[in-house]
Amino acid sequence: MSEVIREVLKEIPVPKMVRIRQKFDGTKLEDPIAELNKELQKPGAIDQIKPGQQVAIAVGSRGVANLAELTKATVDAIKAAGAHPYIVPSMGSHGSATAEGQAEVLHHLGVHEQSMGCPIRSSMEVVQIDELPNGLPVYVDKIASTADAIVVINRVKPHTAFRGRIESGIMKMIAIGLGKQRGAEVTHQLGFKYMAENVPAMANKMMAKLPIVFGVAVVENAFDETCIVEVLPTAQVEEREMELLEIAKARLPKILFNQIDVLVIDYIGKNISGDGMDPNITGRYPTPYATGGPDVSKMVVLDVTKESKGNANGVGTADFTTQRLIDKMDKPGTFMNGLTSTVCAPTKLSTYLENDLLAIKAAVKTCNILDYNTCRLVRIKDTLHLGEIEISVNLLEEAKQHPDIEILSEPYDWAFDSEGNLQK
Known part of the structure; x- marks a missing residue:
């Protein structure tokens, strides 16, 4: 990774986070x-x-x-x-x-x-x-x-x-x-x-x-x-x-915030959605023939599921990803999605950084806000699991006012390992 990129991202802050629970209709079949x-x-x-x-x-x-x-x-x-x-x-x-x-x-x-x-x-x-x-x-x-x-x-x-x-x-x-x-x-x-x-x-x-x-x-x-x-x-x-x-x-579940500066998604995969991540959740659609979801300025995907067998369709819909995902990517299998569906944007390689920390910092730097410390950041595991998610402290007051959100923690800093990746 170029030292120039490291230097550019060095002072970009990562906000403190809070864990919340989003409440949805949980009616289900017991058997x-x-x-x-x-x-x-x-x-x-x-x-x-x-x-x-x-x-x-x-x-x-x-x-x-x-x-x-x-x-x-x-x-x-x-x-x-x-x-x-x-x-x-x-x-x-x-x-x-x-x-x-x-x-x-x-x-x-x-x-x-x-x-x-x-x-x-x-x-x-x-x-x-x-x-x-x-x-x-x-x-x-x-x-x-x-x-x-x-x-x-x-x-x-x-x-x-x-x-x-x-x-x-x-x-x-x-x-x-x-x-x-x-x-x-x-x-x-x-x-x-x-x-x-x-x-x-x-x-x-x-x-x-x-x-x-x-x-x-x-x-x-x-x-x-x-x-x-x-x-x-x-x-x-x-x-x-x-x-x-x-x-x-x-x-359908959703992220209960209409405007998000940075959305971080831990995993994409074909077992999650045909697009790796459901655009109905992220608001990022591969075509102009569907709409809905939040207004997301920058999006980061960190990894691809084991079940997806390296098919990283959807990574091109994100703005940033990691070297880890690129290394796992089955490029022929991924590119076949674009060749079959005729929609090739999701199979492109988004800008990739050495680790989670740099990818997230890159998203914060480019999310078009005046003060990086005010970044409205949301992190989800994937687009199937939205019950418990993480939000930055800048969304905390809005979350407290929402009837379907429960605050689960005090603010905390993310823990990154020695390689700069989030501890999961």
């Missing part, structure tokens, strides 16, 4: 698996599975709460119906767009042959089954295309790059997840401006042509806990997903 088992027994659910059938279960790459348990319950119910389930990784280009990589992503989420008691059949090979009126081909995983029945599991939530009646959920899992890298690529080909049209259009074509019998739709509360599990027969998927999306938006 999500029992709820799913009940849902599976309703008409139009497991009764559509016939003895002897080969049933493909589409499972994605997101860190959905209770994903392994929900998947295992679905596997067990299909077995109890006398059919033969197998799991198909359904995650577009994730896992470096390789069959082995996608199976490994599921393994890190607890979904593997030993835990599920059924085969994992991973392939990037697809077949074209239709075409949209605008000329976009419709692809599906070749292995899933040979199944007698298909079941899709996914969380319903706001998308990170566009707004529409259908965003991220069962229909996106069908169109992009089951479409594998090729399907994800063509869905994104005309840009996010048209995603709100193309995702449901492709999903409807696929539901019409493929034996997709139902979806397991999950909604989470602000604490990353399961609050709704519903089994949606194919004919109900589109209408009910629109309703669940509105519920998910209302449950």
Whole structure:
């Protein structure tokens, strides 16, 4: 690291911090698996599975709460119906767009042959089954295309790059997840401006042509806990997903400060968000087709999760990062996200510094305030965990006035280790 940079940042202050608790609606299911088992027994659910059938279960790459348990319950119910389930990784280009990589992503989420008691059949090979009126081909995983029945599991939530009646959920899992890298690529080909049209259009074509019998739709509360599990027969998927999306938006956690000078994020990763960190939380969107969240002047990301396997998509959305993250970065896997989605800004390298301390100081220096000692700084672990966060003392009075914020500590200085990294 250049001594010139060290010298420039030498006198930049790091503010004292306070730990707070943000209060959100914590309503959750006490037993999500029992709820799913009940849902599976309703008409139009497991009764559509016939003895002897080969049933493909589409499972994605997101860190959905209770994903392994929900998947295992679905596997067990299909077995109890006398059919033969197998799991198909359904995650577009994730896992470096390789069959082995996608199976490994599921393994890190607890979904593997030993835990599920059924085969994992991973392939990037697809077949074209239709075409949209605008000329976009419709692809599906070749292995899933040979199944007698298909079941899709996914969380319903706001998308990170566009707004529409259908965003991220069962229909996106069908169109992009089951479409594998090729399907994800063509869905994104005309840009996010048209995603709100193309995702449901492709999903409807696929539901019409493929034996997709139902979806397991999950909604989470602000604490990353399961609050709704519903089994949606194919004919109900589109209408009910629109309703669940509105519920998910209302449950979305947020940072309870409208203006932030510096936002520090400990971890980004594909298991957290498709964009590494959820723009709905940070206010930093990769496209102009989605808005919302706080006004953040400068943003720092410190590390990438182990589960992300080096995919640092989203690092380019930040202003600063660390040498540590860059060293862990799987550049081909990260760049594949941009090549597939056609949105390359999140896969760029943001300005990187030797350690956490210098990256944070760089953000403070460039956050466009007259007195660095007044910096409004917020630190979060990641965009999934916003219950307890840290704020600088300059936000303390505002926090005390907020009815949904509890002050948990006295002001303190951050502890950095001998290498200049935050002690976690």
